[in-house]
Amino acid sequence: MTTTVxxxxxRPPAQPDSLRAKxxxxxxxxxxxxxxxxxxxxxxxxxxxxGPVLVVVLGAILYLVGLFAAANVVEGRRSARNRxxxxxxxxxxxxxxxxxxxxxxxxxxxxxxxxxxxFFQTSMNNIGARDANGGAYHAIVGTLEQVGIxxxxxxxxxxxxxxxxxxxxxxxxAFAIRFFVDVMTGIPSIVSGLFVLAFWVLIVSPWFNxxxxxxxxxxxxxxxxxxxxxxxVRSTEEMxxxxxxxxxxxxxxxxxxxxxxxxxxxxxxxxPGIVTxxxxxxxxxxxxxxxxxxxxxGGAAINTNPFENNQSSLSxxxxxxxxxxxxxxxxxxxxxxxTLVALVLILTIAAKLLARRNRLSR
Amino acid sequence: MGETPHRxxxxxxxxxxxxxxxxxxxxxxARVAEAPVTTRSPGGTGLGGGGALPRSRKFGAERAFRGLxxxxxxxxxxxxxxxxxxxxxxxxPALRANTENFWSYEGWSPNDTQPKFGIxxxxxxxxxxxxxxxxxxxxxxxxIALYLxxxxxxxxxxxxxxxxxxxxxxxxxxxxxxxxxxFSSPVRDFSVWLNQHFGWIPLFGGDGPFGASxxxxxLVLAIMVLPIITSLSREVFLQTxxxxxxxxxxxxxxxxxxxxTAVLPYGRPGIIAxxxxxxxxxxxxxxxxxxxxxxxxxxxxNLIQNGGNTxxxxxxxxxxxxxxxxxxxxxxxxxxxFTITLIVNITARAIIYRxxxxxxxxA
Numbered sequence: 172m173t174t175t176v177x178x179x180x181x182r183p184p185a186q187p188d189s190l191r192a193k194x195x196x197x198x199x200x201x202x203x204x205x206x207x208x209x210x211x212x213x214x215x216x217x218x219x220x221x222g223p224v225l226v227v228v229l230g231a232i233l234y235l236v237g238l239f240a241a242a243n244v245v246e247g248r249r250s251a252r253n254r255x256x257x258x259x260x261x262x263x264x265x266x267x268x269x270x271x272x273x274x275x276x277x278x279x280x281x282x283x284x285x286x287x288x289x290f291f292q293t294s295m296n297n298i299g300a301r302d303a304n305g306g307a308y309h310a311i312v313g314t315l316e317q318v319g320i321x322x323x324x325x326x327x328x329x330x331x332x333x334x335x336x337x338x339x340x341x342x343x344x345a346f347a348i349r350f351f352v353d354v355m356t357g358i359p360s361i362v363s364g365l366f367v368l369a370f371w372v373l374i375v376s377p378w379f380n381x382x383x384x385x386x387x388x389x390x391x392x393x394x395x396x397x398x399x400x401x402x403x404v405r406s407t408e409e410m411x412x413x414x415x416x417x418x419x420x421x422x423x424x425x426x427x428x429x430x431x432x433x434x435x436x437x438x439x440x441x442x443p444g445i446v447t448x449x450x451x452x453x454x455x456x457x458x459x460x461x462x463x464x465x466x467x468x469g470g471a472a473i474n475t476n477p478f479e480n481n482q483s484s485l486s487x488x489x490x491x492x493x494x495x496x497x498x499x500x501x502x503x504x505x506x507x508x509x510t511l512v513a514l515v516l517i518l519t520i521a522a523k524l525l526a527r528r529n530r531l532s533r
Numbered sequence: 534m535g536e537t538p539h540r541x542x543x544x545x546x547x548x549x550x551x552x553x554x555x556x557x558x559x560x561x562x563a564r565v566a567e568a569p570v571t572t573r574s575p576g577g578t579g580l581g582g583g584g585a586l587p588r589s590r591k592f593g594a595e596r597a598f599r600g601l602x603x604x605x606x607x608x609x610x611x612x613x614x615x616x617x618x619x620x621x622x623x624x625x626p627a628l629r630a631n632t633e634n635f636w637s638y639e640g641w642s643p644n645d646t647q648p649k650f651g652i653x654x655x656x657x658x659x660x661x662x663x664x665x666x667x668x669x670x671x672x673x674x675x676x677i678a679l680y681l682x683x684x685x686x687x688x689x690x691x692x693x694x695x696x697x698x699x700x701x702x703x704x705x706x707x708x709x710x711x712x713x714x715x716f717s718s719p720v721r722d723f724s725v726w727l728n729q730h731f732g733w734i735p736l737f738g739g740d741g742p743f744g745a746s747x748x749x750x751x752l753v754l755a756i757m758v759l760p761i762i763t764s765l766s767r768e769v770f771l772q773t774x775x776x777x778x779x780x781x782x783x784x785x786x787x788x789x790x791x792x793x794t795a796v797l798p799y800g801r802p803g804i805i806a807x808x809x810x811x812x813x814x815x816x817x818x819x820x821x822x823x824x825x826x827x828x829x830x831x832x833x834x835n836l837i838q839n840g841g842n843t844x845x846x847x848x849x850x851x852x853x854x855x856x857x858x859x860x861x862x863x864x865x866x867x868x869x870x871f872t873i874t875l876i877v878n879i880t881a882r883a884i885i886y887r888x889x890x891x892x893x894x895x896a
Binding site for chain 1: 593594595597598599601602603604605606607608609610612613615616619620622623672673674675676677679680681684695698699700702703704705706707708709710711713714715716726730756759760763787788789790792809810813814816817818819820823824845848849852860863864867870871874875877878879881882886
């Protein structure tokens with residue numbers, strides 16, 4: 172054995188190429204990139220068919236082709252494919268980052284214009300087309316009330332539904348509920364708005380309102396509930412399934428009835444996860460515009476009563492200001508959008524941080 | 534961020550952990566103890582040792598609680614049924630009043646004394662813009678997901694994944710506003726360029742004005758569904774068993790071959806689920822399209838001229854001045870949208886569920 176090793180060592184490697192495949196030198200990729208850009212610039216400006224953007228796009232395509240060709244010659248076909256796909260995957264990333272960065276940048280730069288105290292203390296009541304001030308106080312009130320009521324409706328319903336699916340339900344019926352909760356996640360927000368319009372605004376609300384249909388913040392809360400329910404059921408269900416069986420069995424062994432086990436042992440254990448799911452659902456609901464537009468109507472004045480008359484919401488405020496002809500409207504729209512995004516992001520980030528501290532992590 | 538519990542949104546992760554239990558409730562092993570057993574109550578008889586346990590009462594808290602949860606579970610089915618029933622109830626009178634064919638008429642004037650409205654152009658616009666958006670978004674989203682899960686350094690991948698999740702939470706009205714105020718001008722330039730050089734293709738024909746077009750709407754939609762598809766498929770890719778990946782690499786596969794042979798097949802159901810969810814969101818998207826499309830009624834494949842419309846955007850735009858029949862007509866169009874999304878969703882879920890049972894039995 173030793174002899175073979177020593178003999179192997181003493182002999183110079185006869186065919187290193189077969190052991191170690193040839194690789195493109197490190198400078199090959201940048202060199203090809205520069206060449207591709209130069210060629211593309213020559214082609215584009217030579218024929219006069221476009222500007223710098225086209226140079227970059229054409230250059231990227233030429234780079235991919237050139238890289239594939241060079242690698243194909245030196246490293247072989249498989250490695251060339253590998254390089255090309257790797258470049259494509261990286262460029263997909265760059266391609267997607269550009270618009271998203273632009274969204275964030277616009278939001279911050281345009282939203283900062285009207286980010287003053289006045290914006291958060293005034294409504295749009297008596298604000299004409301030539302008034303530069305005006306704010307979103309009424310919209311913030313609306314959003315908080317609508318989302319709050321929707322949460323009050325959805326959380327008990329959703330958690331109980333999840334408990335049924337996980338703890339009690341079995342057989343076809345429970346499967347059907349599970350399936351339709353999944354399907355319900357895909358219901359468009361506008362359809363939920365139309366449903367509440369047809370059901371609550373046009374049919375039920377006339378009973379309370381002298382026979383005339385009435386928009387209200389509560390109707391918006393109902394529409395948001397339809398959207399929040401499946402999210403909450405699904406996340407609660409997942410968390411309940413993660414509660415270790417020995418906890419339940421321990422409770423049963425002590426003679427605790429099942430309902431009490433669920434309320435006192437299972438739910439508290441799963442609580443952080445459930446809260447996370449609820450917060451994500453709230454964040455989603457706060458950003459919905461279409462249902463609020465259909466059933467709450469929007470309005471310029473402050474209305475703190477969610478059960479009567481029109482109410483606005485932050486997202487609806489953005490939409491209405493975006494459609495407003497006043498030259499001051501875009502600034503208000505962007506500031507409201509910034510406020511809305513901040514609200515949603517704070518909720519989301521808090522939810523995710525809470526999820527990290529969750530003991531029931533997988 | 535693998536520990537965030539938003540896996541709820543995708544059911545198709547292909548993992549067996551969640552799926553194993555959907556036949557039996559958790560804790561089923563302890564079903565023996567289901568009946569409320571009140572051991573503390575003195576059994577009465579005072580038999581030494583093994584006295585009979587007291588019988589469960591017929592209407593105890595247990596039954597009440599079980600009934601409550603059952604009612605909550607049933608509520609989901611009731612809500613879905615109610616959506617269909619109420620939409621139909623409000624749509625039928627308007628459809629009766631319609632003086633044109635609902636399916637083929639290209640136009641929307643339900644508020645006239647002779648109501649005329651048709652869903653054809655709207656449904657076409659909805660499908661066209663969603664399909665385009667998905668066509669653009671899916672390859673890019675899969676690329677990002679692969680980058681985040683298999684190319685980027687681990688910490689960077691986690692941080693960027695967190696960022697993508699945050700972007701998925703940005704409300705659609707913000708994207709709509711951005712699309713209208715910022716993104717429309719580069720798209721207009723691009724449209725003019727396309728028209729100049731590729732005007733002979735009918736897709737890019739026409740003579741302006743350009744900008745508020747199907748292309749702008751579809752691009753904004755694509756940017757909106759991108760984070761959703763990315764975040765779901767990234768999770769799926771991260772769940773690929775390391776053994777499979779290492780086996781592929783050990784057999785001499787390049788990184789791309791490893792992705793193609795080990796990661797992508799494993800994640801296929803998850804990718805389909807993510808696409809379907811993205812499609813569902815694109816079909817139902819309202820405000821972003823109401824802000825970016827130049828509203829017209831007509832069936833045209835032209836992508837760059839001002840125009841385009843979708844069912845949802847039309848509801849948002851036309852709702853303000855709708856009268857009784859107008860509302861009914863909008864509800865009828867909403868019913869069509871509901872049916873389309875329901876079909877898409879049920880198909881997606883059925884694929885996922887069947888696939889899941891298959892993998893489960895194979896495992």
